[in-house]
Amino acid sequence: MFGDQANKLVLDAHRTSNLPEITLYQSDLVDDIVKETNDLGRDVDYITEQQRTNPEGTSAEQIVALECQLFVARLSMRRNKRCLLAHQKLRADKMNEFAWLNIDPSDSNSTPQPSLTKTGALGSNYTTRMILDNLSNQEQEYFKQYSQLLVDMKSKYVDIDLSGDLEPPTSIFIDVRVLKDGGEVQTEYGVFNLIKDSQFYVRKSDVERLIQQGYLEEL
Amino acid sequence: MSLPSNIKQNLMPSEISFMTENEYIQILPRYSMKSIQLIGTKIPNLRALRREKVPLWVALILKSQGKCNIVIPDWLNLIYLKARYDEEVKFPMKFSDLPFNWIDLSKILLSKAPDDLPDPVHQLRSIIQDLREIRQVKTRKGLKEVNESNIGLSGLSLLEINELRPFMLSVMNKLREIHESVRHDDYDDEEVIDVDDDED
Amino acid sequence: MEVDDILRNFDTEVGQRSQKPKVDLYTSLSRVMLNERMAPEILPYQKDLLDEVLSRITNQQQLLLDSHEYGDVNIDSGIITSDYKLQLMIMETDIERLSYLVRLYLRVRLSKLETFTIHYIRLTGERDDTKATLLSDEEQEYLTKYMGLLQSLYNNSILKKIPRELTYLDEVESDISMVTTPDVDEMVFIKVLRDETITIPLEDEDELQLEKDAVFVVKYGLISGYLNIGDVILI
Numbered sequence: 325m326f327g328d329q330a331n332k333l334v335l336d337a338h339r340t341s342n343l344p345e346i347t348l349y350q351s352d353l354v355d356d357i358v359k360e361t362n363d364l365g366r367d368v369d370y371i372t373e374q375q376r377t378n379p380e381g382t383s384a385e386q387i388v389a390l391e392c393q394l395f396v397a398r399l400s401m402r403r404n405k406r407c408l409l410a411h412q413k414l415r416a417d418k419m420n421e422f423a424w425l426n427i428d429p430s431d432s433n434s435t436p437q438p439s440l441t442k443t444g445a446l447g448s449n450y451t452t453r454m455i456l457d458n459l460s461n462q463e464q465e466y467f468k469q470y471s472q473l474l475v476d477m478k479s480k481y482v483d484i485d486l487s488g489d490l491e492p493p494t495s496i497f498i499d500v501r502v503l504k505d506g507g508e509v510q511t512e513y514g515v516f517n518l519i520k521d522s523q524f525y526v527r528k529s530d531v532e533r534l535i536q537q538g539y540l541e542e543l
Numbered sequence: 544m545s546l547p548s549n550i551k552q553n554l555m556p557s558e559i560s561f562m563t564e565n566e567y568i569q570i571l572p573r574y575s576m577k578s579i580q581l582i583g584t585k586i587p588n589l590r591a592l593r594r595e596k597v598p599l600w601v602a603l604i605l606k607s608q609g610k611c612n613i614v615i616p617d618w619l620n621l622i623y624l625k626a627r628y629d630e631e632v633k634f635p636m637k638f639s640d641l642p643f644n645w646i647d648l649s650k651i652l653l654s655k656a657p658d659d660l661p662d663p664v665h666q667l668r669s670i671i672q673d674l675r676e677i678r679q680v681k682t683r684k685g686l687k688e689v690n691e692s693n694i695g696l697s698g699l700s701l702l703e704i705n706e707l708r709p710f711m712l713s714v715m716n717k718l719r720e721i722h723e724s725v726r727h728d729d730y731d732d733e734e735v736i737d738v739d740d741d742e743d
Numbered sequence: 744m745e746v747d748d749i750l751r752n753f754d755t756e757v758g759q760r761s762q763k764p765k766v767d768l769y770t771s772l773s774r775v776m777l778n779e780r781m782a783p784e785i786l787p788y789q790k791d792l793l794d795e796v797l798s799r800i801t802n803q804q805q806l807l808l809d810s811h812e813y814g815d816v817n818i819d820s821g822i823i824t825s826d827y828k829l830q831l832m833i834m835e836t837d838i839e840r841l842s843y844l845v846r847l848y849l850r851v852r853l854s855k856l857e858t859f860t861i862h863y864i865r866l867t868g869e870r871d872d873t874k875a876t877l878l879s880d881e882e883q884e885y886l887t888k889y890m891g892l893l894q895s896l897y898n899n900s901i902l903k904k905i906p907r908e909l910t911y912l913d914e915v916e917s918d919i920s921m922v923t924t925p926d927v928d929e930m931v932f933i934k935v936l937r938d939e940t941i942t943i944p945l946e947d948e949d950e951l952q953l954e955k956d957a958v959f960v961v962k963y964g965l966i967s968g969y970l971n972i973g974d975v976i977l978i
Contacts, residue, residue, distance in 0.1 A: 358905055362904075365906035365909075405905060408901045409912075409921075417857070420857060447549035463896070473885065473888055477881065484800065484845045486846055488843075488846055490547065492555075492840075493561075493836070497836065499607060513832065514818070525608060546854035552780070576830070579830050581803075581837040582796070582838065583769045600836065600840065696958040697958050697959075698958075704978065708932065719928065719930070
């Protein structure tokens, strides 16, 4: 049945739209749909040519049948096209999402992407993983150019970091307590010494690693 | 898409807190501090024990460093809140008069400035919870009035509104679709009748 | 208090009295961001406000850098107190908070341009006055370039492989246009700012009365005019 393949593609797109990754480009399915569309196109050409060259040789009944055939063929072609475009648009949207994260896509399945630590504002269906091999050649080119578009756009707003965190900045500076002795820590706001039980008011991003390493705790 | 879908048309609770932090509040400085010219506002010269108004986020920084006390708004005390609760009970069709950000503002102050509060934190927390619950019950009753074109929610705070948002939007958009398809049918019927008339 | 402080305080006090009550930068930026966020269509770019905020952020960042440098140079002199550091921290927080609002505002707008690309290409190509106020120059350029990217992705992976008669991106089929447009009938949450009550006519000779401070859920299309003049805000 015409359109079955296209339907499959749309269902697949729908299924994968909420995944945090981009699935493998279904090139076989896409090729099948393209082929079906071109076959239909040839049918349309053939029928119209027939109608043009031999208008008398067909009965009224035949004319109606041909008109119907034409109508269905044209409709199916357009439907196929829209399914292909919708599928491609959805994948483009997911590539865009990923591009805003400023992380490199991985080359293949063998190198797993580090999971993102800051996903607060992103939600579970945001595209946070992308394997380059899952993209078609055209998509890889698109992704490259879109990333460049972002770089250009960001360079116009250097002061506000356009691709920065979308979670509101509620605690940029925090109070910390030193849990174990360590060395001197240099920050833009001066030097402090890691002496057990002392407390400091510091920029959170300056001490995140020290918190992970167990030198400090946030109060 | 260049924007996470969960940010579209909905607010995260952290954003509502963020907006509340931009509101001004009175502080009672404990030390002097020279004025600071910020981008959107100016923090005046602070002198010990002379009240000043500053954005809440500035107040919270100063408070965390022991530089000031926060002057608690006059509605955040047991007597006032208890009176509002009694009103909520007495007038089932009306929300009592509370600030647009009463829930998040009280939440922030309860956790960041507990020693400035006039009443014990646990008692305040409990009356706030009671108020929230009785208002939620009212809201649910009020939602029976939902129709496809509009609904009034006056008297609710932003946080309370935001909690209703996903539900209300889905219900109202559904109603809208039904309403429109019914109207569309009416229109089609009329057209058919017109054609018949012409043929007559 | 020092003399220049007194003078400065006097200046601002007089300034405040002579002007009509003005909303502060935080409030206007938050409102602009929220309106944009909750509106189904892109709203006119708030050029004056954004120009102002962006240049102030740049200046303040420079000032902060200079102050850090000043602090580093004078670290042993006793000028640099813990108050000095605290003041810089407050300045930095202020910059971060405003940057966040601007960032969110711009990102929301870009995402609308990416969702309704063809629609906005058409709209901004049509009339010069729309073009002049709807998007910033940067956004207009982004839109055009993005359209180009999308077009070549569609062309290379689909359109050039199928019959020529199908290669248009904006055809209308069975009454459904291929061009996605913002749904102006979408429901939005509004808060009324205007002092005088706004009356909005509804179907069947009904009307909706919007008094000051009232909160309503209404179709966006009904109030979009009042939104643009600031009589209502989206929440």
